[in-house]
Amino acid sequence: MTAPHDVNRLLVVGSGAMGSQIGMVAALAGIDTTIQDVSAEALERAEAQLRERIGSSVAKGRRTQEEAEAAFRRLSFSTDLEAAAADADYVIEAATERLDIKRQIFELLDAVTPAHAILATNSSTLGSSSVADATDRPDRVCNLHFFNPALVMRAVEIVRNPETSDKTIATSVALAERLGKRPVLLNREIPGFVANRLMGAVRDEALRLYSDGIASVEDIDTAAKDALGYPMGPFELMDLVGLDVSYLIRQATYEQTGDPADLPHPALVALYEQGHYGRKTGKGWYEYADQ
Ligand code: NAD
Numbered sequence: 547m548t549a550p551h552d553v554n555r556l557l558v559v560g561s562g563a564m565g566s567q568i569g570m571v572a573a574l575a576g577i578d579t580t581i582q583d584v585s586a587e588a589l590e591r592a593e594a595q596l597r598e599r600i601g602s603s604v605a606k607g608r609r610t611q612e613e614a615e616a617a618f619r620r621l622s623f624s625t626d627l628e629a630a631a632a633d634a635d636y637v638i639e640a641a642t643e644r645l646d647i648k649r650q651i652f653e654l655l656d657a658v659t660p661a662h663a664i665l666a667t668n669s670s671t672l673g674s675s676s677v678a679d680a681t682d683r684p685d686r687v688c689n690l691h692f693f694n695p696a697l698v699m700r701a702v703e704i705v706r707n708p709e710t711s712d713k714t715i716a717t718s719v720a721l722a723e724r725l726g727k728r729p730v731l732l733n734r735e736i737p738g739f740v741a742n743r744l745m746g747a748v749r750d751e752a753l754r755l756y757s758d759g760i761a762s763v764e765d766i767d768t769a770a771k772d773a774l775g776y777p778m779g780p781f782e783l784m785d786l787v788g789l790d791v792s793y794l795i796r797q798a799t800y801e802q803t804g805d806p807a808d809l810p811h812p813a814l815v816a817l818y819e820q821g822h823y824g825r826k827t828g829k830g831w832y833e834y835a836d837q
Contacts, residue, residue: 550717551662553724557582557634559627559651564668565640566592567696570600573621574613575725580622580630583641589623596621599697627651631658636721638690639677640668648672649680656681664714666690670742671798673735675707684709690718691739692727702727703739737799745783749792752780753811763831781831784814785824789831793818 554577558569561583569581569592583589600614624630631637637659639651648667655665664686667674678684688710693699702722706715715731722729730740738746752766761769767779784792796810810818817823817830824830 548712548716550720551635551664551713553577553636553717553721555634555636556580556721557630557637557659559583559637559639559655560641560668561585561588561592561623562640562642563694564692564696565638566596568638568640568668568692569621570596570617571696571725571727573617574609576620577724578620580624580634582624582627582630584625586625589625593623627654628658631655631663632660634659634663636664636666636717638666638668640692643669643671645672645676648677652677652680652687656683662686664688664717666718668692670739671737671795671802673705673707674710675735678707678709685711686714688714688718689732689735689739690722693741700726700728701730701741703730703732703741705732705735705739707735737802745780748776749780749784750811753813756781757811757813785830785832785834788823788826789814789817790823 556572556577556579558565558572558579558581561581565581565583569579572579581589581592583592597618600617603609604611604614637655639648639655641647641651648669652665659665665681665683666688667677668691669689670691674687674689678687681687684707688707689703689705691703691705693701702725704715704718704722719729719731732739736743748770752770755761755766756763763781767781770776770779778786793810793814796808800808821827822829825834828834
């Protein structure tokens with residue numbers, strides 16, 4: 547494989563659920579990292595949450611106080627994209643999931659980062675080809691897709707777009723490994739990438755078994771957990787993620803593919819239309835008395 551280039555300075559754009567933890571993972575791995583956001587409040591919230599989370603991992607003995615302090619010394623927070631981007635070797639964009647926002651960020655990043663810098667997007671639904679053409683360096687653009695919570699989940703999907711160079715892939719694989727992650731390389735863009743497609747296939751089969759009257763929600767979840775060793779059953783997972791999220795993702799996938807097989811399952815549509823979104827509303831596939 548082509549030799550990767552060194553990543554000494556990382557920039558993460560967006561300090562939400564994903565960006566904040568991705569930045570922390572990098573700082574813990576010894577990389578000088580800036581987390582940038584347009585919102586100063588979002589940055590403050592991100593720093594407070596990270597300090598609390600890392601503090602509790604120190605208290606539990608999972609890392610030392612010295613490691614935590616050294617990581618926070620490598621991590622900075624900024625609203626100034628231009629300054630933060632000036633010496634970045636690699637950028638991970640984890641801003642709000644909107645194409646217009648992402649295209650604007652990529653266009654700006656292309657203008658203000660060094661020529662060798664790789665610009666990756668953490669998007670779960672947008673292939674990097676949808677932002678690569680906002681730059682003059684499409685060969686240095688790819689998806690680097692982390693899973694939530696990024697501090698814990700080990701897999702990172704690396705997705706090529708038609709113009710991504712071998713050096714970009716080699717650098718992304720080396721970076722993922724340096725972050726302590728396990729890269730999953732996709733040779734071309736496909737909606738849902740690999741992990742979410744696998745999860746979707748299990749969920750679809752679970753919905754079919756249930757709606758064909760083969761087994762109950764509870765028994766299908768039991769089979770997933772106690773026969774296949776999954777940490778949660780597909781119905782429990784849908785309730786945790788939110789049935790609104792599952793519904794909207796399927797709807798968005800259908801809009802991309804036009805394939806009626808991608809439409810949300812009628813049983814899911816029925817719960818969604820009744821406002822039963824899972825744990826967050828107290829009812830989904832299961833009832834949650836404590837909500
Ligand atoms: P989030 O809503 O928690 O955070 C998004 C952040 O982006 C906000 O703090 C917002 O202020 C900031 N932002 C908006 N516009 C910006 C701009 N122009 N410049 C800089 N910052 C800007 O979102 P999230 O859940 O962290 O998701 C971020 C990305 O990660 C999305 O592309 C999403 O598809 C992807 N992703 C999310 C998950 C997940 O489970 N949440 C998992 C994998 C990938």
